[in-house]
Amino acid sequence: MSQEPEQVWGIPRQDMIDLIGDFQGFLADSSDVLSSCLRLENQGSFRDRPAAEEDPSWKQVIPYVCIEFEGQILVLQRLATQGEKRLHGKKSIGVGGHVNPEKEGSLPLLLKGLRRELEEEIGLIPEPEDCEVLGWINDDQTSVGQVHLGWAVRVKAKNKPRIVETDRMTGEWVSLKDLRPDDENWESWSSLLIRHMKAVISA
Numbered sequence: 001m002s003q004e005p006e007q008v009w010g011i012p013r014q015d016m017i018d019l020i021g022d023f024q025g026f027l028a029d030s031s032d033v034l035s036s037c038l039r040l041e042n043q044g045s046f047r048d049r050p051a052a053e054e055d056p057s058w059k060q061v062i063p064y065v066c067i068e069f070e071g072q073i074l075v076l077q078r079l080a081t082q083g084e085k086r087l088h089g090k091k092s093i094g095v096g097g098h099v100n101p102e103k104e105g106s107l108p109l110l111l112k113g114l115r116r117e118l119e120e121e122i123g124l125i126p127e128p129e130d131c132e133v134l135g136w137i138n139d140d141q142t143s144v145g146q147v148h149l150g151w152a153v154r155v156k157a158k159n160k161p162r163i164v165e166t167d168r169m170t171g172e173w174v175s176l177k178d179l180r181p182d183d184e185n186w187e188s189w190s191s192l193l194i195r196h197m198k199a200v201i202s203a
Helices: 013-019 033-041 109-122 188-202
Strands: 007-012 025-028 045-048 058-069 072-078 131-138 148-156 169-175
Touching (some): 007 109, 013 058, 025 188, 033 109, 058 109, 058 131
Antiparallel strands (some): 007 045, 025 131
């Protein structure tokens, strides 16, 4: 019996343009986390992932969470066992992944997806008030970016998280000042997010 394809949540590209903007790179957003989620909720739907990966007219929305603990940022190194082949070997400051069908509950779908991914990857389940929206990431210059939209969020952890999926990634803690956005080993979204975070601090 063939396995059912993974269901991933996203929005039409035109809805991204109408609701967020027609932009490339990083777009800052100071909305509170619940308002940011609900802006897209009614426009989204689930699709089979194989079809979604080939359709740039539809954006899979990815919670992309920067984890801070005692002034340092969690930097991940994606191993070859990680699911997305196009990101193997890349460094990342974004914890997260695709939004799948979630259990019923009062929280918005995007936030439920964020919490599930963080629990699976680093054993952390943040409350909504622990989540700070940083903005949106759209990078059509890469094959991955053409079919994904990043929802960038920062979580300041109260306790030091640990890597749960050690077979898929490694991690280290690094100060923002020591992160170089032009390092070619970053995945493109992380490079964009690091540039934004450094610009905010220096402003």
